[in-house]
Amino acid sequence: MSILLEGISKAFGSKVVLDRIDLEVREGETVAVIGGSGVGKSVLLKTIVGLLEPDAGRVVVDDQVVTELSREHLYELRRRVGYVFQFAALFDSMTVKDNLAMGLRRIAGMDAEERAHRTEEALRLVEMEGYEGQLPGQLSGGQRKRVGLARAVATRPKYLLYDEPTTGLDPVTTSVIDRLILKMDEELGVTSVVVTHDMTSAYRVADRIAMLYDGRIRFTGTPAEIQAADDPIVRGFVEGRPELMQESTA
Amino acid sequence: MFRAMNGVWGAPIAWVGRSALGTAGGFGQFGRFMARVGRSVADTRTWSAVVVVQMARIGVSSLPIALFIAAFTGIVLALQASYTFTGAVPLYFVGVLVGKTMLLELGPVLIGLALAGRVGANIAAELGTMRVTEQIDALETLAYDPLAYLVVPRIIAGVVMFPLVVAFADATGVVAGWITAINLLDLSTPEFVRGLRLFFLPFDVTYSMIKAGSFGLAVTAIGSFYGFTTRGGAEAVGRSTTQAVVVSSMLILVLDAFWAVTLL
Incomplete structure (x- = not known):
């Protein structure tokens, strides 16, 4: 059971965002996809769960070809995939508890008692007990991200x-979120893909790092390998030195 | 010669061509959207859980503004009828005019236009905001069909509740016209009722309800379409909301003429 992307291409109008991307995320592994703003990291993530359809290529998740699934089978697969959005994407008219219950209501045979138990469990996991009755608008940015994470993991x-x-x-809240990502991996044994441009965060949480540049995967390796990379584009990005990248492309 | 003509007419012709293509493309996009909504109706488990909430929001919450509009329309109709008929037509025809006009035209159309602003704008803004803040994507990842969860219940609520709101508005307009007639005009209750019943046909009520139902469909479908297909940020949400109100108001007037041609 893994995530496999084979030859994924995606363009918006004349702008090619992903160009024949190949990437494998092995079972139990956490892969960070890094790259500058607008290089298509989020597009890549959305193709994995079928929110965006690639123009070419195959996405395989849990031994199922996402790009070939019917709507019903795609929804069935999505019950096994949790998605944490950049700005949490909490339903702002619902309380924290109702936000978490949304995904649980799609699980056949789960009664209200079990839903309440799972909600409590997920909030405990992200250290947000006691916030069940709050609306998203009453939470800070970090708290909203934690609730978004709780909503994603509530369905296990x-x-x-x-x-x-x-x-x-802020750096402290970033560290808390990173710790939660590691905790999800350890306690739930999930396979994860983390899209980020925060290198500190990527080094902390990832088993492997893939760098997306100019529509292609420029580099794949462990955190230690990427820090030792010779490629000036990779070094320029991870060290925050744009002059290296400019020299390389000049 | 062609070059000279091209210089003068080129830009307007290109504009007309672009507008025609844009309009045709918009129709096609709306048609595909409605076809997908039609398929999502089969997902009863999803929409049945929220349809009553939408009926309350779209129907019950719209009653105060609808009754307010209807009451003042009834008052004005009675006074204008009296002003028009003086000396030439028996005054009990005030009842005819108030009843017929409220049922056949002003009840459904005025309430439809008011609700295009209230309901259509609300739907477009809400769904547009959900789209740009990725809440619709979040629904997808939680294994919900967003059309079944967000759009189908709103359209069903519109088709069911608009006729109910218009029925109350029709009645309110007639009552307001009657109160005006007996208090401000030289007309008694039996005379007003005589006028009201003179040309009344049960079909008038059916006609009013058919129009209201079609307006409910137009307002909720157009609002949902513009909201659901919003792309961008806050400015795009504002643009979608305006387009939803303008297009659904125009569609109400087109449907008004359509029903008059086909049913009367």
Whole structure:
């Protein structure tokens, strides 16, 4: 059971965002996809769960070809995938508890008592007990991200996809979110893809890092390997030195 | 010569061509959207859980504004009828005019236009905001069909509740016209009722309800379409909301003429 992307291409109008991307995320592994703003990291994540359809290529999740699934089978697969959105995407008219219950209501045979238990469990996991009755508007940015994570894990998924989980957070809250990502991996044994441009965060949470550049995967390796990379584009990005990248492309 | 003509007419012709293509493309996009909504109706488990809430929001919450409009329309109709008929037509014809006009035209159309602003704008803004804040994507990832959860219940609520709201508005307009007639005009209750019953046909009520139902469909479907297909940020939500109100108001007037041609 893994996530496999084979030859994924995606363009919006004349702008090619993904160009024949190949990437494998092995079972139990956490892969961070890094890259600058607008290189298509979120697009890549959305193709994994079928929110965007690639123009070419195959996405395989849990031994199922996402691009070939019917709507019903796609929804069935999504019950095994948790998705943490960049800005949490909480339903703003619902309380925290109702936000978490939304995904649980789609699980056949689950009664209200079991839903309440799962909601409590997920909130405990992200250290947000006592916030059940709050509306998203009453929470801070970090708290909303934690509730978004709780909503994603409440259904006990096999896969977790994180879209910029630490963007816009202060260093302390970033560290808390990173710790939660590691905790999800350890306690739930999930396979994860973390899209980020925060290198500190990527080094902390990832088993492997894939760098997306100019529509292609420029580099794949462990955190130690990427830090030792010779490629000036990779070094320029991870060290925050744009002059290296400019020299390389000049 | 052609070059000279091209210089003068080129830009307007290109504009007409672009507008025609844009309009045709918009119709096609709306048609595909409605076809997908039609398929989502089969997902009864999803929409049945929220349809009553939408009926309350679209129907019950719209009653105060609808009754307010209807009451003042009834008053004005009675006074204008009296002003028009003086000396030439028996005054009990005030009842005819108030009843017929409220049922056949002003009840459904005025309430439809008011609700295009209230309900259509609300739907477009809410769904547009949900789209740009990725809440619709979140529904997808939680294994919900967003059309079944967000659009189908709103359209069903519109088709069911608009006729109910218009029925109350029709009645309110007639009552307001009657109160005006007996208090401000030289007309008694039996005379007003005589006028009201003179040309009344049960079909008038059916006609009013058919129009209201079609307006409910137009307002909720157009609002949902513009909201659901919003792309961008806050500005795009504002644009979708305006388009929803303008297009659904125009569609109400087109449907009004359509029903008059086909049913009367």
